[in-house]
Amino acid sequence: MIKKTTVDLGNRSYEILIGENILDDAGSHIRGLLNRARTLIVTDENVAQHQLFRLEASLAAEKISFETIILPAGERTKSIGHLETLLEAMLKTNLERDDMIIALGGGVIGDLVGFAASIYLRGIGFIQVPTTLLAQVDSSVGGKTGVNSPQGKNLIGSFHQPRLVIIDITTLETLDPRHIVSGYAEIVKYGLINDPKFFEWLEKNGSNLISGSKETRLNLRSEAILKSCEAKSAIVAKDEKETGARALLNLGHTFGHALEAENGYDEGLLHGEAVAMGIILAFQLSERMAICPPGDLHRVQNHFEQTSVPLLSSFSFTLERLLQHMTKDKKMADGKLTFVIASGIGKSYLSRDVDMKDVKAVLELGLKG
Amino acid sequence: MIKKTTVDLGNRSYEILIGENILDDAGSHIRGLLNRARTLIVTDENVAQHQLFRLEASLAAEKISFETIILPAGERTKSIGHLETLLEAMLKTNLERDDMIIALGGGVIGDLVGFAASIYLRGIGFIQVPTTLLAQVDSSVGGKTGVNSPQGKNLIGSFHQPRLVIIDITTLETLDPRHIVSGYAEIVKYGLINDPKFFEWLEKNGSNLISGSKETRLNLRSEAILKSCEAKSAIVAKDEKETGARALLNLGHTFGHALEAENGYDEGLLHGEAVAMGIILAFQLSERMAICPPGDLHRVQNHFEQTSVPLLSSFSFTLERLLQHMTKDKKMADGKLTFVIASGIGKSYLSRDVDMKDVKAVLELGLKG
Secondary structure, X not given: OOEEEEEOOHHHOEEEEEEOOHHHHHHHHHHOOOOOOEEEEEEEHHHHHHHHHHHHHHHHHOOOEEEXXXXXXXXXXXXXXXXXXXXXXXXXXXXXXXXXXXXXXXXXXXXXXXXXXXXXXXXXXEEEEEOOHHHHHHHOOOOEEEEEEOOEEEEEEEEOOOOEEEEEHHHHHHOOHHHHHHHHHXXXXXXXXXXXXXXXXXXXXXXXXXXXXXXXXXXXXXXXXXXXXXXXXXXHHHOOOOOOHHHHHHXXXXXXXXXXXXXXXXXXXXXXXXXXXXXXXXXXXHHHOOOOOHHHHHHHHHHHHHOOOOOHHHOOOOHHHHHHHHHOOOOOEOOEOOEEEEOOOOOEEEEOOOOHHHHHHXXXXXXXX | OOEEEEEOOHHHOEEEEEEOOHHHHHHHHHHOOOOOOEEEEEEEHHHHHHOHHHHHHHHHHOOOEEEEEEEOOOHXXXXXXXXXXXXXXXXXXXXXXXXXXXXXXXXXHHHHHHHHHHHEOOOOEEEEEEOOHHHHHHHOOOOEEEEEXXXXXXXXXXXXXXXXXXXXXXXXHHOOHHHHHHHHHHHHHHHHHHOHHHHHHHHHHHHHHHHOOHHHHHHHHHHHHHHHHHHHHHHHHHOOOOOOHHHHHHXXXXXXXXXXXXXXXXXXXXXXXXXXXXXXXXXXXXXXXXXXXXXXXXXXXXXXXXXXXXXXXXXXXXHHHHHHHHHOOOXXXXXXXXXXXXXXXXXXXXXXXXXXXXXXXXXHHHHHO
């Protein structure tokens, strides 16, 4: 059974399809969107090993001809250098204005391919086929694309919505458990932003979603992914370019980005792990500001502890360096940082009125453990 | 006296200001658009010599602090390499989301800066201060931005509208006469697309516009620039992303781009010269197809001859190479080329029904002279 939801953006609206083994039918979902039966698949070495043959077979079954580019796996691929490689390949494939390309992989591939699509011939279409939990519940939806630069993550990029998102939950079966936990943090985030009932559901079902028996985890994951995509779609439909409400999706990210940056964006700290740590810090900050009740903070902390999120004190970060990263965040405007603050579970809001003393205090406590 | 026109694009509308010496008041026009009194000027070595001090003084007078980047002059600067240099400089200047940058120069600078603005932090604002006739009547208006690649011109880019266009006609006084003639071809184009009265006006006033006495040429230029900006604005407002009518602005460009490409985009054949030659070819093609009356073709040819546009036969191009370039044009869709055809002066329309035999015949005749 395929679950569906729509990102409602007028003539740029698109569907998100969620199901078991729909990767094997991807061709039939894609065919109707193509102007001619020709495309380019972009993926990485890891995904190529586990999933590429499935997508290729489904395209072949629909008589869609394709070429495939396999890029190195990992965050370093999200660079201007690899963007150039990809654009070069697109030019050589003679892709035309009405053609589309397919991103098969995690957030790195999705962000890079989306960005390349947005600037190739001033913009062509692309299709997201996310294969990690993080990409399925967050980065593949909403049209944020981009690459990293030495100065920070996603500083170069664009808003460019995909034409279709195909989410096959069976692709998660080959993932390392840490990557499941990492994606799970972004799922929890939706509950914490504005859906306390969803957070309650996760308190009850989270551990089975992460590591229950196969049938149980597949069912719970498909339900949580749909819920997450619906939550993100609703926010994106209201504020595509992040002039307001969309910034709520950055809950935990101002802290999280600083942690990732200080760790050099390597596999030692995954994005979702950093976000989970950042969400805890954001709730600690909110509690310290006497905005969030201590009980809600504890529920958040307990829930993440159960999913074995790393402790800030287990890294040898320094306060000074973390603060430096935070003040370089692109969410900075007019010299001030914007934080997502919570007055409780499911009650988040944006604030530009946070005292940096409180930010420091919360970080200091976390670093000491 | 400042002439004004507006590009009407909803909440992305912007003004075009045209006047004598308004560069010296640029700061006062810009100040109100800035979120904080800080900006970055991007220009090239030639323009830096003649005009930069004027812009800098006008910003200083308004207490707007700025940094300046001076790039090499010439088409080669419109590359991914220079794009990276510029983005790097923007990151180092710590430009924030609500900041803007200023493009001071010709089409190369405007296209590069606009593209950089469109992808820096997923898009910041920019201001066009075009200093060549070509940029003033064409490239600074309408939001087409981009860079070239080894495969062709403008293959990588985006649609990103400026927030303001400031056109000072006195900047044309330091231009080489060939560059005036080059820009003039794009002015003539607007008459030929859909304004036969404007073409008549140009038949009468063109030579004075190009090389009349100072007062005469300044007056005629400012009138023709306003008319051109109005014509382009009207088309862009109807079809920003070039899904239809905007493609009329490509009159002469399918041929013109092939000529430029074959000449290696060097100074031996300027863009406007190639466009003028391309427009003649487009009218010859239309006449050959028995769509355009011979009399109209002759008026077009005569008019361009008076402005000393180069002859196709004076280049040692071959038919095969030109055809190769044309079939690589990004306006190609589904393997077919789109041409702008004219059923007379001021009566242009798009056609995907052109017989390549006619295209070949027209090119062959032109190459023989």
